[in-house]
Amino acid sequence: METYRGEPAFNLKGLAAMAATLLIWTGFLLSLRSGSQSVLTTTDLALMRFGLPALLFMPLLLLRWPRIRRIRLRHALLLMLGGLPFFYLIALGSHYAPAAHAGALVPGTAPLFVTGLAVVVFGEPLPRQRLVGLGVIVAGVGVLLGSGLVDLASGYWRGHLAFLGASLLWACYTVALRILGIGALEATALLCAGSLAGLLLLLAGGQVDSNLATAGWPLLWPYLLTQGLGAGIVGGFTYGVAIGALGAEKTAALGSITPALAAVAALFLLGEPLSAGGLAGVLTITLGVLLASGLRWPRREVQPAPAREPD
Template sequence: MLGIVCGAGLPFFYLSATGLTYAPASHAGLLILGAFPFFVTLLAVLFYQEKVSRERKIGLSFVCAGVVVLFSLSLLTAPENTWKGDLLLLAASFFWAVYTVSLRIAGLPPLVSTALMGLVSLIALAFLWATGLASSGLANASWDMLAGQIFVQSILVGLMTGFSYGYAIQKLGAENMAAIGAFTPVLAALIAIPVLGEHLENYSIAGLIFVSIGVVIASGIFKKR
């Protein structure tokens, strides 16, 4: 339960939100959701002595290549401090992997795990605000901004994502979910172009291709078929 709370609760959101202040959304999609299959496998090998198949080794090699390409080239050519955002996004990816493994092991119903994650995060935020350790920034936000964030963070991310992700893992299994999740970095990068006015650099495109191919191969879905 601690892995569920920390992996997808307040620590994860803090790392990903802070990382996005330095790095573009295309990097977030690639590093958080593209790299997390590698961290999931690493946790499974270290703590549960899970054997890694040949297909997964090949796929994870592609994932690592994509992350290395993105990180190294953004370090050399991207705006200053982008590398800080990339590191924070990789840390968020590790936390999401902890959440995925913990969710699978705990076996909690999707709504229960979502409620647990939200309740503990709310208590932690209330404590931080009450003690003055963190500033909410609510006084500087407009009502339009607050309404949009409440809808996105509470309904879409908080409830729908938590429930649908947990439900899908139970019904489809982690491998099929990983294969489907390979398309998420691509979608995030494409949506960021019209919504945020971002553009894809050549190294971002290369990283997306490597990671997407790697996740699909590592999922083992081709071997199953």
């Protein structure tokens, strides 16, 4: 039976790793949105996302293979859901909906799926404060999306469905990182190598298209930076470190602050407007994150003063 390790105590290293992850995720979402408007295909972005890390981590994968091969197949498949399937779903959604919507629905709803898996599958308790925080996050997501959530004419609903599917897959990946029993670098190496192998099979079978051969370096280097180096190498490692230090549920809750970062960054970098309702949604989600994460600065235990001896 799978064992699900509960949440570790407050850890400054975990918070620092998650802060770096949030910045990387924001760049990842924005690059997918801008990539959907360029000549690059989704497969091109995926090759940069998984190919560069797979090549870099191949020596590590070979070195640690005797340990990695002992992982149960169902656990490895659970991890792989956060690779190609997640990437293609979020890229598909980015063709139909703005980056701010991706930030709201993917990391914004992932804590709901992670907590649901932890409670239903592993029997983890659900504190009242976290339940309230998750409810506030859902309300903030609704406010941020506004009328776009129910406006069928805009076509956003296609992207929203894809984003929700990607969020569920990301939750499975997050839980897998807690039950695999391997390090963050090993998990990143396994994920990227498996995803690259899947991409090569799809390309060999003519199932997907690639325009990398005709794309120039000025077009490619921003995506290599955000997808390959950022999301693929650094982000995979820092997210694993954050989960190991903070726990899957707290890490997922902190990840919900990505909508705020994505919405603000999309405003300045992509020119996607942020309405007053959108700003209210960002602030509401941030409040929900603070409640759902349950992080508190550890109190120092004050030692009682030694009793004075009578004169």
